[in-house]
Amino acid sequence: MATGYVWHELYGWHDTGTNAGLLPGDSTMLQPYLHFESPESKVRFASLVEVTGLSRHLIRIQPSPATDEDILRCHTPEHLARIEAESDHPRGGDAGDGTSPFGHRGIDIARLAAGGSIAALNAVLDGTVQNAYALVRPPGHHARPETGMGFCIFANAAIAVAHARAKNPDLRVVTMDWDVHHGNGTQAIFYDSPDVLTISMHQDSLFPPNSGPISEMGEGAGLGYAINVPLPAGTGNDGYLHALTEAVVPAIRRFAPDVIVIPSGFDASCFDPLGRMAVTASGYRAMTRVMMDVAAEVCDGRLMLTHEGGYSPTYVPICGVTVLSEMSGVPVEVIHPLYEGFDDKPESRLTDAQRAVVAEVRAAHSL
Numbered sequence: 001m002a003t004g005y006v007w008h009e010l011y012g013w014h015d016t017g018t019n020a021g022l023l024p025g026d027s028t029m030l031q032p033y034l035h036f037e038s039p040e041s042k043v044r045f046a047s048l049v050e051v052t053g054l055s056r057h058l059i060r061i062q063p064s065p066a067t068d069e070d071i072l073r074c075h076t077p078e079h080l081a082r083i084e085a086e087s088d089h090p091r092g093g094d095a096g097d098g099t100s101p102f103g104h105r106g107i108d109i110a111r112l113a114a115g116g117s118i119a120a121l122n123a124v125l126d127g128t129v130q131n132a133y134a135l136v137r138p139p140g141h142h143a144r145p146e147t148g149m150g151f152c153i154f155a156n157a158a159i160a161v162a163h164a165r166a167k168n169p170d171l172r173v174v175t176m177d178w179d180v181h182h183g184n185g186t187q188a189i190f191y192d193s194p195d196v197l198t199i200s201m202h203q204d205s206l207f208p209p210n211s212g213p214i215s216e217m218g219e220g221a222g223l224g225y226a227i228n229v230p231l232p233a234g235t236g237n238d239g240y241l242h243a244l245t246e247a248v249v250p251a252i253r254r255f256a257p258d259v260i261v262i263p264s265g266f267d268a269s270c271f272d273p274l275g276r277m278a279v280t281a282s283g284y285r286a287m288t289r290v291m292m293d294v295a296a297e298v299c300d301g302r303l304m305l306t307h308e309g310g311y312s313p314t315y316v317p318i319c320g321v322t323v324l325s326e327m328s329g330v331p332v333e334v335i336h337p338l339y340e341g342f343d344d345k346p347e348s349r350l351t352d353a354q355r356a357v358v359a360e361v362r363a364a365h366s367l
């Protein structure tokens with residue numbers, strides 16, 4: 001069965017302005033440049049999907065803007081109203097924390113990003129496609145009910161899950177976030193829900209500060225339905241695969257979801273300027289295969305990936321196309337021999353420290 005793909009030119013128009021990475025550039029000390037969350041990595045990913053010919057094998061899914069009703073399932077009316085109001089400013093605004101800028105009418109693109117995730121999940125659930133990748137922008141997994149943060153305006157993945165559950169209240173969903181940062185927004189939105197198991201594999205103590213320790217496990221009826229795997233800085237392919245097979249897959253098997261959603265960041269890559277991990281494109285391919293296999297086992301292969309972070313303009317496209325190749329079964333080899341050498345670096349190997357974290361997660365959740 002086919003693989004779905006969401007992309008819209010407007011995702012490349014989301015305007016994060018001039019910046020020197022995260023810092024505001026100025027005319028005397030720090031030369032203005034691009035914000036880390038510039039269009040580059042995502043637009044070049046979409047371009048490579050075309051240039052490799054992969055796009056001819058994918059089912060294009062058209063996104064529609066998320067409605068107020070869609071957004072308000074996960075966010076407060078005050079948050080939505082503030083983004084709407086700031087979007088009317090000629091120079092746009094910020095989603096809440098001072099590092100999540102958007103341009104004039106930025107809300108229109110943020111609605112389209114959430115709508116892209118909704119459309120991709122719908123297509124998977126109604127059987128139009130086997131699996132789907134929503135290449136959306138701005139990202140969503142840090143956005144909390146009451147505020148945006150970390151470049152995110154609305155919680156795209158959570159909004160898609162809530163939309164699907166509004167149509168089918170019995171739907172059981174796993175979100176398995178492999179962005180290098182903690183998926184704190186998705187977790188917060190479903191923290192008291194036993195029907196959505198949120199899992200986040202992320203770099204320990206990166207962003208948000210003090211977020212995503214193993215001890216965050218859900219609350220109330222949702223206690224036990226939030227799983228965090230805070231891996232040590234430097235973790236590469238084998239460490240990620242160990243965490244997936246030893247902690248994540250057993251948790252998914254036990255939960256037995258109807259569909260799996262992956263907030264997909266490529267900022268755990270070895271070339272990312274914001275992460276300190278060492279995953280290669282081959283590693284992402286292997287992780288995709290593990291997730292496809294467990295999806296095949298527990299939920300007829302229903303799997304939706306929605307794009308989050310990833311800030312290497314040259315390597316994100318390679319990781320992304322490699323993942324899409326695995327998802328679709330279309331053989332596309334875009335890894336340059338120069339990059340293949342990174343698969344065999346010492347940081348690709350599993351360490352005792354990584355093994356210990358995974359053992360601790362297993363013990364905390366009785367896996």
Ligand SMILES: [Zn+2]
Nearest residue numbers: 179181265309
């Ligand atoms: Zn990230």
